[in-house]
Amino acid sequence: MIVAIDVGNSRLKWGVHDGRGWRVRGTLPTAEAAALADVATGWPVQARAVACNVAGQTAEDAVTAALQGRYAVCWLRASKAACGVRNAYERPETLGADRWAALIGARSRNQSDCLVVCAGTATTIDHLDAEGVFRGGLILPGLHLMRASLARNTANLPLAEGRFCAEPRSTADAITSGCLFAQCAAITSRFISLPAGAGCLLTGGAAAVIAPYLNIPHVLEENLILDGLAHFANAQIA
Incomplete structure (x- = not known):
């Protein structure tokens, strides 16, 4: 257990x-x-x-x-290698432990090139290749941080609770749509650079909000970080 x-x-x-x-x-x-x-x-x-x-x-x-x-x-701390994943970070120990756990979780179920996206307070977009090598990734503000930064650092923009629109016609919708576009564009731009047949695993608190607007093949994984932790713990027992 x-x-x-x-x-x-x-x-x-x-x-x-x-x-x-x-x-x-x-x-x-x-x-x-x-x-x-x-x-x-x-x-x-x-x-x-x-x-x-x-x-x-x-x-x-x-x-x-x-x-x-x-x-x-x-x-769990990031290391050079664990559970079939090799860490190509310049300083492996500086990789966030949550990203490392998500990569371990992804490798336990996916043996092809994969984009591992954790959409939480920050959004991380990581490439795990078919050999199990973490090739690197992106970190950007998460959806809420994007919206909050506009409200905090501008005089006239609210903490918007708008809806996604292709052509927004209100400030709230423009902020919500802009933040979602930014998240999806970052994920998509990384995905299209991967080899044919690559997958995308999407996890985190904002994953279900982003997923409907993401026009690439992807799978929602509610527990990817926890899965990685459990996989790591079982590997230590074996």
């Missing part, structure tokens, strides 16, 4: 995997990581806990403290 924990900038996601699938999953605001102590009382005592963190040391310490006495957490 594996308990997987993804500590993101905004949300903490967790799940209990029994070797066949996710028995239960949940989320917390990362700022409320201490509440994991109460949540964990419903988890199997014999489970192994594995986690990744991009929210800083304070968040990591809060998770460790919340689970102390119940689980010894194994923190």
Whole structure:
């Protein structure tokens, strides 16, 4: 049994995997990581806990403290290689742990060239080739950050709750459509540079918002980072 924990900038996601699938999953605001102590009382005592963190040391310490006495957490860090994935980053250890977990999750189910897109607070767009080599990727502000930056840094643009339109005729729709166009254009431009037959896996809190407007073949993967963590933990047991 594996308990997987993804500590993101905004949300903490967790799940209990029994070797066949996710028995239960949940989320917390990362700022409320201490509440994991109460949540964990419903988890199997014999489970192994594995986690990744991009929210800083304070968040990591809060998770460790919340689970102390119940689980010894194994923190996934990016490395030169793991679980069939090789890391071609100039400094492999500086790759975000969530991106590394997503790449491991992607490799466990896809043996061809693949674009791995994590759409959360930030959007990351990573190329995993058919040999399992992470070739590099992009980081851009996520949908909410794009909208928030316009509201914060301009005098007359609101934090828009508009709708997507091909030809927007209101400011709110123009902002929402512009941000979605930007996300989709970045993903598409990377995808079309990949070899024929490549796939695209899309995960993260904003994935379902982006997916309807993405005109390339893609698969929504709700638990790709958690899947990667579970795959990594099982590899350590084997």
